[in-house]
Amino acid sequence: MDIIGILGVACGSVAIPLAATATATSVVGISQGVSAQQRAAAGDDSGEADKEDPRLSKFNLLVQSEDQSSSARHLLQNKCIVLRQGKLYLDGADPNYRIFSDGHPFSGFYLDYPAGKKPMGLVSTISREPPELNWIYADRSDGCVKYGNKSASINHIHGAWDWTPDKTRLTLEEWEGFVAVEESPGVFFLAYDQNDDHLASLGEKRRVVECCLQRVLEPPKTEK
Numbered sequence: 001m002d003i004i005g006i007l008g009v010a011c012g013s014v015a016i017p018l019a020a021t022a023t024a025t026s027v028v029g030i031s032q033g034v035s036a037q038q039r040a041a042a043g044d045d046s047g048e049a050d051k052e053d054p055r056l057s058k059f060n061l062l063v064q065s066e067d068q069s070s071s072a073r074h075l076l077q078n079k080c081i082v083l084r085q086g087k088l089y090l091d092g093a094d095p096n097y098r099i100f101s102d103g104h105p106f107s108g109f110y111l112d113y114p115a116g117k118k119p120m121g122l123v124s125t126i127s128r129e130p131p132e133l134n135w136i137y138a139d140r141s142d143g144c145v146k147y148g149n150k151s152a153s154i155n156h157i158h159g160a161w162d163w164t165p166d167k168t169r170l171t172l173e174e175w176e177g178f179v180a181v182e183e184s185p186g187v188f189f190l191a192y193d194q195n196d197d198h199l200a201s202l203g204e205k206r207r208v209v210e211c212c213l214q215r216v217l218e219p220p221k222t223e224k
């Protein structure tokens with residue numbers, strides 16, 4: 001069976017619609033299969049190690065801020081990232097204290113982006129049911145971090161995503177250039193400050209606070 005073909009189709013398309021019976025774990029399974037297959041093809045028989053490829057571990061995202069120039073950093077501390085209305089918002093880590101009833105907590109992992117030099121991409125589920133995956137990318141026009149299918153993300157900054165040397169935090173284009181933008185009082189969404197100017201060159205006038213994104217590994221799924 002052509003596993004690589006299946007993965008290519010899966011990631012090349014939109015929200016990766018997983019079969020009705022599948023969970024997001026299946027996609028991990030598929031990509032592990034590819035890596036093992038590629039290693040086998042390369043004559044490397046250590047394919048077993050693949051099952052523990054830490055890039056494929058699913059994680060949630062928590063926000064931390066040490067931006068001494070902004071008193072708003074306290075508003076961001078330990079907020080979790082949720083997906084809603086095309087953007088990544090900051091909301092309460094405790095589900096009982098969330099302000100957005102339509103927010104889906106980021107739950108994602110790294111996956112090669114299927115275009116260009118195939119930089120390391122980042123995907124997240126966008127809803128619980130069905131468990132579809134979208135690419136996470138930064139919009140070039142306003143820096144806003146968004147989620148979408150391949151055609152939505154391809155002309156924007158979709159990689160390379162990575163982690164800090166201690167693997168605890170996210171990086172994009174090899175640095176932690178993340179900021180939170182205050183959309184309305186106390187409501188922040190995530191953006192990427194590529195020019196390191198608090199989005200001034202992109203015309204952002206609202207409050208912009210530097211932050212970083214901590215990877216919080218999800219407990220392994222127990223098989224049913």
Ligand SMILES: *[C@@H]1O[C@H](CO)[C@@H](O)[C@H](O)[C@H]1NC(C)=O
Pocket residue numbers: 013014148149150151152
């Ligand atoms: C990809 O998403 C866009 C919206 O961002 C939508 O208009 C388009 O139909 C989607 N493409 C596919 C192949 O579904």
